[in-house]
Amino acid sequence: MRSLSPDRATLAYQDFLRRAKGRWARDLYRAVAADFAAARDRAGPDALADADAAEAVLSATSARYQYFGWLERHLQRLKYASPRGILAAVDAERPALAAELAAAREAGVARGELRLAPGFTPPRYFSAVDFHQHPGGVAGDPLAGVAYDFGRQTTMPAHLDPDEVHRRFTAAVPAGDCRRILDIGCGTGRSTLPFAARFPSAVLYGIDVAAPCLVRAFQRSDAAGVRVEWSQQAAEQTDFPDGHFDLVHSTFLLHEVPRPALAAITREVHRILAPGGRFVSLDFHSPPGGVFGAFIHYGHARRNNEVFMRSFCETDFLGLQRDAGFHEAVMLPFDDGSGTWAADEAPPHWRFPAQLFVATK
């Protein structure tokens, strides 16, 4: 599987952005926390009663929060959309990458491991947003999956290994006999493949609305020697029979969909799970740290084009799962590995509020 191989100048530029984001996640984050505490001491807790009030006060009075916000938005924007950005690097290698992807697509379809839906129209909430500032989104270009794979290396500042969080999630999934396992919103397959080792006798499935990511996912499973049934489908309405799966999982999908889609996905997962089957999700919810945590997380959503991230946080997802028929639904703390800074870089630092959701049919 061919990876992006940018020139030395692009790598140095991207390395600069990654290091800048690391300082942002520690130095700027701590500075904003100090300014927040000072503002609360000055004006009293009522003045910073919720995330919106904190945003109004800090954005007007804290120069350090202004720099924090600028860097959060634009370091990510520059990563993709600048002359030394990922999209320019993809363009520089376009003919070779496109030829390899076209060959993979043909092979995956011919072998029956990749089902693409000609004329498929992704949900508008997906196609209308450049999530996490990826210009054109992850379906706007046949090479979008390659760009996304490269960009993942710096999505979480502390995650130099982008597969670490997926290994941790897979290890956290409750053990049990599984004949069939489905990854909804599987992207480029990073979240799907670790399940092959944990559940070696299960047949793995992955669905996504983005064909460019599915082709990349097939390349990934093919390179690993793992068979996965990849198909282009929306998780709200799949073509799987009732009770087909013992385990359905998602990673960082739920915060990318509006509330009606979230409810529809939850109902559909319940339908395709066998009795006793589990729906396990890793996602961002219930930011710790009270008003400050919510203020930081909702600010991230706004600055990074995560337009449904806040509505997901404000949704009682456990209640929604019970309404869909799950008889048990819990949210558990999850260590996404953000604490893996060097020894002299003690917390606090910026991190996603990762949570593990486990629901049983």
Next chain:
Amino acid sequence: MTQGLPAAGRRVIVGAHAMDQKFFNDPALDRLVATTIALAAEVRVLRDRQQALEGVLARQGLVVPADIEGWQPDASEQAAIDAEAERFVRSVLGPLAADAP
């Protein structure tokens, strides 16, 4: 401040010059920071190149400082230098002139 699905026919997008969100009391500062970061990134790219170049030359046993100080570019080398200098200035000053919604 809650976001949501954009109106029909619209997208939530980001482009190379999408300075659409403002973070400072004076919007001029948003551009100034953009210029500063662009400059800093280019300096880092340059330093990386220079370190690599000096490493390559040192391994070949060349006396690097004297060679660099005494180097006279020919016409095509000078043209390449000019093009790179122009690109650099454009990248540093670009954010100041970019369209802002």
